[in-house]
Amino acid sequence: MEIFKKYGFIILISTGIIAGVLFYSLNVPRSREANFIERGIMASFAPILKPAAQVSRFFEDIWDGYISLIDEHKENLRLREEIRDLNSRLVEANEAVQANLRLTRLLDMKSNINAQSLTASVVGEDVTSWFKTMIIDRGSSSGIRQGMAVIAADGIAGQTVKVGASTSRVLLMTDHASGIAAVIQRSRARGVVKGKGEGLCSMVFTTRDEDVKVGDQVVSSGIGGVFPKGLPIGEVTMVKRGEYGIFQTVTIRPVVNFSHLEEVLVVLRGGYE
């Protein structure tokens, strides 16, 4: 008994180890089959394991969802940034295409003019509604002088009136103070195109016996030396011949859309200080 008291713990441990080895070695040949202990344990844990697995899966889903949400949020932000970037590139590309088209048309017009010319951009418009002028980004430092012809891709726009060092004011052909010597392209009837405001012009000093019809094209006559000959001015929209008087009233719609004018050509010819 004394020995058990002294070495009891060691004996117990050793017995346990030996029993464990024995139990293991006895079960090795039948390792593929569940014995009654295994079945008992499995049976007793089965009702708990299933809901536990479900709960675990539920929390796993939540966690995965949270993690993927964070990832998706990040991806969302990245995609938004990408879309913004692509949109701005698209707008820039569209602008470039539009500018290209406008400038190509302007170049076509430039090739029709037998004089040196300069491209300018429109940077401002008249601050009042009853005068029709605009500001371009070229001035005397670029060789512009007062009284030079200003031409858009479609035809005549006006002429320079006030020239600063780096900007100039252009009197549009629709202003009341504007006057351009012109002819009807078809019948060669002459007159002077004057501005009427409201985006329209009238052809004055055209005698009533001259052949003018609605739809006729009006071009510059070249008289006066400011505008090159044959540049488009507009189209006749109304012809009125009164019972009396020696002139007829001819209304013209300009070919140039002044509200959408962005680039113009200044013909570096003539002008005055």
Next chain:
Amino acid sequence: MLFIATVILAVIFQSSVLPVYIADPFKPDLLLIIVVYLALRGSFKFGSPLSWLLGLIKDVLSGLYLGLNAFTFLIIFLVIKNVADRLYAESSFLFVVTVLVATLASATINLLLLVMLTNVPGIAYSITSGLIPHVLTTAFAASLATLFPRFSRGNEAL
């Protein structure tokens, strides 16, 4: 500095920003609004040369006739200043009404000067045909100006 910045902003808006988005008759006269503000709130000594100068700026950016709006603005300033002491100048409503009347007066003086001193047939029709929308949009712009905190505080510096 704030005043100069306001004038520069008004000029930029009126010549380069607003014409892109709104049709011709609906362009408000922002410089005239500043002149009316000067006349109601500012001093005579400071406001009269400044009004003339603002008109001159408008002339540089409009039409062919330098001095036309300078003279008009000066007249408008002097008339409003003359009666401003008898009015409740702090009132926003009065400001908008004064801008409305001043816009009408400006167009009338411009028209008279153009008819008397220049040869621009048809200008009378152009001015009168777009006058109502012009007056209304200017008054609307003036009513927006009254929303600025600086307006309600007044301008002691002027």
